[in-house]
Amino acid sequence: MLILSLTYKKSLEEADRFMDEHLAWLQHGYERGWFLASGRKVPRTGGVILATGDRAEIEAFAATDPFVTNGIADCEVTETLLTTAAPGFEILKS
Incomplete structure (x- = not known):
C-alpha cells in the first residue's frame, strides 16, 4: 500500500485553478x-491518495x-505493509 500525501505550497485559490486538471489526473x-481512495485533508492543506501497485510507476x-508540475503542491509517497484490515477492506492488505 502506498500513501500519497499532497501538501499545498500555494494558496487555495491557486490550487482551485488547477483542480479540474488534477481531478482528470486522479x-x-x-x-x-x-x-x-482519495480526498482532501481537513483542514484543506492538501490531499491524500491510497494507492496500490509498483512504487516506481506510481x-x-x-x-x-x-498540482506538482505547476508548483501547487509537494507529493510525499509512503509505503506501508498493512497486515490487518476490517472486513470488506482486505484489498488494503499487502
Missing part, C-alpha cells in the same frame, strides 16, 4: 487500477500531477 490513476505518475 481519474487516470483510478482507471489504471492504482488508486483506491511515483513517476505522481510527478505528472498538475
Whole structure:
C-alpha cells in the first residue's frame, strides 16, 4: 500500500485553478487500477491518495500531477505493509 500525501505550497485559490486538471489526473490513476481512495485533508492543506501497485510507476505518475508540475503542491509517497484490515477492506492488505 502506498500513501500519497499532497501538501499545498500555494494558496487555495491557486490550487482551485488547477483542480479540474488534477481531478482528470486522479481519474487516470483510478482507471489504471492504482488508486483506491482519495480526498482532501481537513483542514484543506492538501490531499491524500491510497494507492496500490509498483512504487516506481506510481511515483513517476505522481510527478505528472498538475498540482506538482505547476508548483501547487509537494507529493510525499509512503509505503506501508498493512497486515490487518476490517472486513470488506482486505484489498488494503499487502
